[in-house]
Amino acid sequence: MEVLSLISLVLVSVSVGIGEAETKSFLINCGTNSSVNVDGRRWVGDFTPDNNFTLGSPGVAESTATLGGDSIYSELYKTARIFAESSNYTFRVDSGNYYLRLHFYPFSFVNYNVNESAFDVTANSLKLVAEFSVPGEISRKNSYLQTLGSNLSSFSLMKEYFLTVDMDVLVIKFIPVEGSFGFVNAIEVISVADKLFVDSVSKVGGNGAKTSVNLGERGIETMFRLNVGGPEIEPDQDPDLWRMWESDDSYMFHADAGAQIGNISNITYSSVNDSSIAPLLVYETARTMTNNEVLEKRFNMSWKFYVDPNFDYLIRLHFCELIFEYANQRIFRIYINNRTAADNYDVIVRAGGKNKAYHQDYFDVVSPRTDTLWIQLGPDTVTGASGTDALLNGLEIFKLSRSGNLAHVSERFGSSEKGGSGRSKTLKNRTLWVGIGAGIASIAVLAALCALIFCFCNRRKKNCSTKSNPSGWRPLFLHGTIGNSTTDARGSKFPLGNKNLSGCMVTTRMGKRFTLAEIRMATNNFDETLVIGVGGFGKVFKGEIDDGTLVAIKRAHPQSEQGLAEFETEIEMLSKLRHRHLVSMIGFCEEQREMILVYEYMENGTLRNHLFGSDLPPLTWKQRLDVCIGAARGLHYLHTGAERGIIHRDVKTTNILLDENFVAKMADFGLSKTGPALDHTHVSTAVKGSFGYLDPEYFRRQQLTEKSDVYSFGVVLFEVVCARPVINPSLPKDQINLAEWAIRWQRQRSLETIVDPLLKGNYCPESLKKFGEISEKCLADEGKNRPTMGEVLWHLEYVLQLHEAFIRSNVGEDSFPSSQIPESLEEGHVGVSQSIASLDEETSIDPKAKEDMELSIRQTSGSDGAVGVAEFSQLVHPQGK
Template identity: 45%
Template structure:
């Protein structure tokens, strides 16, 4: 595959696309072989509705293994089939696959599934084994137990793209001959795949005059990322390849997250084979943002943990679906891979031969070598870095960089192996595990037992303590040995945790539908003047937000219209309807109704005339944090708005039928109506906890960087305390009038949460308070407010206050501020026409003592209202109409 020319070689790849389209069609029609190993009958999985066959007829020479059933079903397993059955090999055994399965396309896509649970008669911790295909070693001395422990995964999935051979033999062999060692596998998936690696030049990073070929190489998938977008279900993948595409948030480095967006230009594959990536990948992106001055001062950076001493094929996806990019040289940027310049001038529009909306890819090969030394705890030792920066030589119109997708594949070496040592648990997880083990040991100690058996007068308390600590021990035993129920790192070797169901369309329950109004598409078009662009008041991941009127022009509304190509839209639509149709509270968004017709989805809310809380704190220009002097709020007004938002969140956590965790609390999701009443909005990422007895919901990490709970990020265990952490960031944002993340600042100041905590500990917090409000804040009020915010940002959720406690403290801070006759809303600066501090109409706003505060707190859950709720600002990047 020797082709010359730096940019011309990539342009030529378009000429080759037509030659592989036939392969794509063949792949779509080919047989997918799905084996539930150790299962006598197979069955249909609950995750994607696919039928899995028994594996017995495919067993080859050697040990035939034994069928086994896992003794523990972890609640995070996506399905009983195929994970709960296993084939256990005490000696070398194999599977043989017919030619039509293994050699009917350019590549064989092989997936192996391992659920390291407990199985009868064996010790899972002693399972070490090798896996090979012919002469190629896929795994060597592999321990699914240790891998699950290190990555805190429920099960491990390994994915390979292999060069096909007739009658492929897949061999499993215990790593030693002892009776205790064994090999096992829960499921095998084979798909005849087109050669996705042969559609264009593969460049050696930094040497664009050198092109490579991987036609004779075996590849292992390490990461597959939908940059700037949401998780894409395997059932929504293209080409029938059933790939997982994860969001990129966990891999962003420090505060360099830029901004995300959804493209509204239609993806036009033209000659590009659609199996390369689904349209959802090309419909979203992450860019550096609109501030050119800021963009020249930082890199948009991701970091991925990989195996040392291998070469990696890195594929990057772009599509100019953003409406502001229309021609070449508007956005040109440099790519750095592992701190070396890989490509100096990337211009996706030019690569696409000036054709707008056409996806393009670029492939690079990078070697990741062990730098030597004995520092095994060096956190950056095995990281693969990707960084984008506006090109300094191109003189492009915008100083920006953007990306839509990343794929990273390990390439087999000269020894024909892809194996690597079993991963070790990180220092952070070792510390957490040590703390948990100490709890378990204490639960089993003699001193503890003595305390539990103590006198009858303390029996109830002792029993409660015993139950709590025994629950810790039980949960530890119940989990997959050595692992949490889910991982703080969403993908490594395509391991997965929590289940995600497939939805080909929306399914609105009859209960939800009966609680809100249904609008026809004709009514929606009439309300928005046929989606007139002049009525657009916001843009978010779901789609555009329009200002409109209904009922003969008497009622103002905000209408969120889903981007048809966005999978995020389907899930957010269903979540919002199901959630908001059952919730009515003065400080929550009010859903009026919805529309689902002719592939259109729309949500209709009351119009929120005063926009987002963020707009009234500062005007966010590319994260610069420049203030807007025309919309300053005094301290008393800010407290009142925080109290309103806290009431809404408190209701979600304790007042609804089930605990509802918002999962995306931030100042753009707190909206203000004409009367300055704060309302919590945007429930597209919310989760319910129908059984919070175990304290958390296991789920893939989602949210907004800068507000994301670090404990949730680490463990993927979501609790209502994750909302409390995010709200703590909001409180400091209100106090300091600056964004949660500001990459233009010195490193230690980029994260508002980290900087505010540092200043608080040093006793210098007053120095970062918004100077516009500093003179009017009473010291006692600031002390209570800052103490509350700091507690919200505690590292461990158990150390954070409940939302009810936060609410009480904010009301007390307001009382302390009102005790000062010279503070608050009595100054001459702009102030709201109505106070949002009290959700009960007609209730007095006099100074409140602590007893009445507690009474108000108890009454918060019953404070429903038929007042209009919100709906105009749903975007991280834009505000609302007035």
């Protein structure tokens, strides 16, 4: 008996070993040398010895004690591996098919700002992501869900890929963008024994015709996987491949368009080969049309998805008839992106009966001009079926690689996708012109002549460029002007460029031109101990110039153009702007391939440092109001001080700097944009900004307005009063996002519940109430419902007046107590002289316009010289020149 037991044990061990050798699956817990059991599986630490894979550069291991959210992978997400330089995981595998899953959770790293992370990932020769921002992608998904009315929020991200590996290694490489870093929390490599995909697929709009899509030679990314009509299916409920199936509730265009049904009796696969396609749980529930008795049979169930444009997609639909017994009882049509994918669709006929699990694949191409994919099912009224509704049990959407690339750099978070359509379009145009030139001799001669002229001009321009900039750097100052002088938005004079001996325009220089030797002396040869900030462009040093003046010196990284566009934008903006509440540029240096800007030094650093995360003394309520008012003045000047206005686009507490007197000044104009022309309401542009501050309307529509700054400033106001980060993953789920958390308390008129404990008892309750109200208005979902920065500024001045009156009354001065504030103030009224002065004494408003405004206010306000909020809001938008 003991011998038999021993033999059995050996056989079990051998079979397990063979299974492991066959599957070659890996579960990696990144950033640790310990293992953890999660979802019934054991995840091995990536720094554990003898773990059957190799890790290149070890990078940095990070960990956290607590996480927000309630993911089943929470234990895995408490650690992460950070890469400041390229590194890779190398797995020894057998050739075959694999699921690769990368898990990301952006918790607060000790020495790295997770919002500044950007990196590429490749798997062997397949590019998976490029310039990838995890917080940005999470924000994108959350905003997308909000557009569909969902209350769900994600705090983690999992990217899933299906790969065919034709060698004995799988190399997953993380490549940080220059000046940034990459990270990962967990990695899965799951062997797939069965063939999940076939090359011959029905083409949308092809009348049932099939096309070969060569899936064996393409990488596949899972974009969406839904359990339609049923609850979320967790990985341990799909034990073959450990896939996550979301509920479809959040993706339905109209949730009440489809009713949920279920039937768990005797469901089987229509084909034995389908057992790995999806678990039977997917087929036990479904969604059918809610109202199939309407006279107009054009009612559809619709699901809307945001996808990456200019890619091929495989759409997999899962069906199982749970109600009808016979054919021709439920027949419907399938539409994908408003084109017919299938008509006369009868699940009973296709699957071979009731309770038979069946799937259908469709191939479609999403054009470069769209980022949405619609799936719609509706009745086919031509057939005369007894049931005129539709049915769907599950849905998957897969993106297919093109030329070894699955990466799409979203326009929502930076540059557009590289290569692709632009290059193709250029080649087509070039071919067209060659053809025309070959066919028409006269045009060919003219084209040759134009080419000669262009080359001559280009050579002359290049000579100018290389003389002033032999290293190849693009010019630091790009805005040369003709004449003797120019005037900025404040009326300040600047010397203009003129032509040098070669006839090239010398570009405008603003401020002092420093030599590189002077910069090196000011920074002690760029001493790292003097670094006070780091960005995509490079580093900021504290320095001291000859006259003893302290300065901040921003040095662009000489080996990279990362951040160059933002660097040049800042130069352009600062050449136009002068204001007490904007950080000033003192000078520049552009020697020896260096690009350096010199700014006034802000003694007290960033507003954020005075709110939390440092040992600096806390700001009083009055100081906080003064800072907010100063920042609002700076933003109001940006919006109105130039002909078309300027939108900052990156308003946050780290971009509000404080001088030695705690005067607030807006900084960092690298993302700023000139406002829309008079005949436009917005600027269409790629979405850029910071996670937690980003205007959701701007995010959804890619339409930038001044109200986008107002939204971000509203987040700043709540950050000021609550003194906590805008995103803190270590907090409970409902508190992670400051804007969402604070607005809930504000709408309950209980903002004092979450006020910074260091302020308790040291502020006027009425002023806090008004402060909360204007903060709430700034965070309105639609920009048209938000106030202008001028109105925000007015309200903040009013809040300060309430607080100062409260302080005076408490110290016995001849003033009214907060409980006896005059009705004119309680309703939002303020004296004319006060309102005009507090609007912004330094904003560049034409004097005549100012007089007209004062007169209008007096005419509107009555004998006491007061003006109501409603009236004032119409006058607070002067377009200063």
